[in-house]
Amino acid sequence: MSGKRSAILDLGEMLIRTRGYHAFSYHDISGPLAIRNAAVHYHFPTKADLGAxxxxxxxxQFGELTASWSHYPAGEQFRLFTQIYLASRQQGWVCLMGALSPAWDTLPGPMQAKLRQMGEEILDWLTGCRDKGKAAGVFGFGEPTRQKAQLVW
Amino acid sequence: MSGKRSAILDLGEMLIRTRGYHAFSYHDISGPLAIRNAAVHYHFPTKADLGAxxxxxxxxQFGELTASWSHYPAGEQFRLFTQIYLASRQQGWVCLMGALSPAWDTLPGPMQAKLRQMGEEILDWLTGCRDKGKAAGVFGFGEPTRQKAQLVW
DNA sequence: AAATCTACTTACTTATCAGTAAGTAAGCAA
DNA sequence: TTGCTTACTTACTGATAAGTAAGTAGATTT
Structure with a gap:
């Protein structure tokens, strides 16, 4: 029942999405959580472990969310999807993909693999979302892309 | 005269756009250019100076380019604009805005100011580009945004 | 010819980073 | 009650970061 572990994940995600992977350190996590540096290493031996x-x-979380939407019409599912990104964007956050991919070359291997996997999963879902909707012409593929743009621009 | 200065700018821009601001150091510049660390500090006393x-x-460069396009039709100007980003994207590069804005909060003040200024200039040009074209309906505002998306996604 | 400027160099400082070794208090399990 | 596990701690290491002080060879200016 380590409440600390998930608190580290929470803070870490916030730091990555607001500052980027290379612009935060274990110190930025241990400080606010009032634990020592080594405690973070206890839960996540390397920074790459934490990132992954x-x-x-x-x-x-993405899987759970989309599963819970499964009985909604495709258009509504898509609206909910974009809503998540818009909401976090208003907090000054960027999606994980948007935060990590610009520095792709500098990411540790395991993180690259996970990121690629996540990208595929989202794209698969998005594709399925479009295919399912009978009104396939109503929302083109331009919109999700456009949505992602706003996360960075 | 100082060919090194512009070589530093070239390498620095490449590093920012392929690795991000926080994922490169003066060592990554002095090494390939076969000069010492302090030589980079001579031209750009701080990393923020270099970034700015x-x-x-x-x-x-953006100003010069768009000026050289001024006699082309708006649609062609826009095509040339997107072409630049597509071409660099194929090299694995990301535009400066795309590379720097995810870590906005961590950037030194002077760089934030310059970046904001650049964003405004590009947006102004893009707006002018749209207004000038008689076929204002032909390319909506969705497309430049979509273009930017590809730079990150 | 003397002084100054340019474009560096060597050699250093200070700070911060990720990561590790060794120890410990509290809880549970046999 | 002994031993093992969990969740940390203190105290460190080695690497690398940005940045600086002082010196210098060669070109330019006066």
């Missing part, structure tokens, strides 16, 4: 765990949790 | 100079040069 954050992506994992994000993917799991 | 890179944004400055980018803005100047």
């Amino acid at each position: 765990a954050i992506i994992d949790r994000n993917m799991a | 100079a890179i944004i400055d040069r980018n803005m100047a």
